[in-house]
Amino acid sequence: MEIQKLVAQIKRKKSFLCVGLDTDLEKIPPHLLQEEDPIFSFNKAIIDATHEFCVAYKPNIAFYEAYGLDGWKSLEKTMAYLNDKYPEQFTIADAKRGDIGNTSTRYAKAFFETLNFDAITVAPYMGKDSVEPFTAFENKHTIVLALTSNEGAYDFQTKIVEGTELYKTVLRTTTTYTNADRLMYVVGATKASYLKEIREIVPNSFLLVPGVGAQGGSLEEVCQYGMTQEIGLLVNSSRGIIYASDSTDFASAAGAKAKALQQAMEAQLKMYL
């Protein structure tokens, strides 16, 4: 998907919400377990109930791989459903992949071609020749982990490298890579105040911001420090939306949560655009 289409969708829906499909058989409503493919049934209902309030879906691949072949089937069906019924949605494989050249190309093909995702998250540790195989794909987007929202982020990401935090070195270095205009970045919302400095390094890149809500981030702060003329933000919510209810009303409960977030985003968009 061209970035302009994503921006147009955001402006039309007055939402920059990404719904995380971290679908877990132990957390979905028990009545769904009788279905032939409970994961897909859950995802389908969640997507139908939330699509008008969000612009992107982000399945975390771990949740599918955990179920082996069955999980992979559920993921394929989910992506086929999204691509067929809601082609305007921006789809992100939260895979956090990263390997050397030729092997990264394999991952890129798996997610960009076989599954037809618009974007994938990648880890930066292996550097240039682990990221560029992903950015080689036109109209596909590579979302590099910069500053994550977990406690372990302080182990390495915030350590000082040549006078500046490692995550800033990651931002600066990756902007020199080939097709850097196809890069986006993961920036945890629990560190919203860091966004000001991040915007000095990547003033225009889209940021995928997890951790608003459940992990304690504030939407207001994220917008204050992170929003650009072309919005430049995708704010993700997973558990807060998809597990809003564990009963038969789970889909409408998820829709209500997504709508509430969309309305909060609409209020922010009015202030900044």
Add this chain to the structure above:
Amino acid sequence: MEIQKLVAQIKRKKSFLCVGLDTDLEKIPPHLLQEEDPIFSFNKAIIDATHEFCVAYKPNIAFYEAYGLDGWKSLEKTMAYLNDKYPEQFTIADAKRGDIGNTSTRYAKAFFETLNFDAITVAPYMGKDSVEPFTAFENKHTIVLALTSNEGAYDFQTKIVEGTELYKTVLRTTTTYTNADRLMYVVGATKASYLKEIREIVPNSFLLVPGVGAQGGSLEEVCQYGMTQEIGLLVNSSRGIIYASDSTDFASAAGAKAKALQQAMEAQLKMYL
């Protein structure tokens, strides 16, 4: 697998060879493409021809994911075959995964339980709570990327963090994690001389060394700087073995390459043990 069993196997076979199953439909002998599952047929023949010369197999998961559902099936069959016929082999999922807590646990279950691998490679960028969910599994091994053998390794891994290279910070920091005795490390053989300093930080840990041969590393140097009393080394070769021939003799050609490496390793073991 207990580490003692791996060490005993190494001593018995006089080999610390790991065969990388980077199986690629574009590179396997064309006559196999008529088989129902060419990837599994190839792997099975390679395993049968090489198992007596090696102690470990390492499928790079990207090569399987690239083929979607079919690739996942081939991986499941390969692992079932290994676990059934050659249970002494140490199996490594070269997946380079890494995510937050609960999600890393999903990946750990996928590879340690669903597929029954002995070990998995993980990326360190997200820190403690992305690694410890893997080390929580008893008799399973978590192989952290420290210093990789690609050019991009110089982007971040060798940058100076608080007076020392980032990869050394990764080594030092991870040794403080819970169940650190279940950690191993990836160290690229193209930088064999670095092994001396690495051994000062992790004197006993097993190191998975890719890049001997194709990527220019020297077995002699790796042993000189990296070998411990309990060997502490797994040296991987992928393409050099599995694509030794693209004709009907591919399996015996792979066996011969594996045997040659085993013999070189036997010579080294005699010198150091």
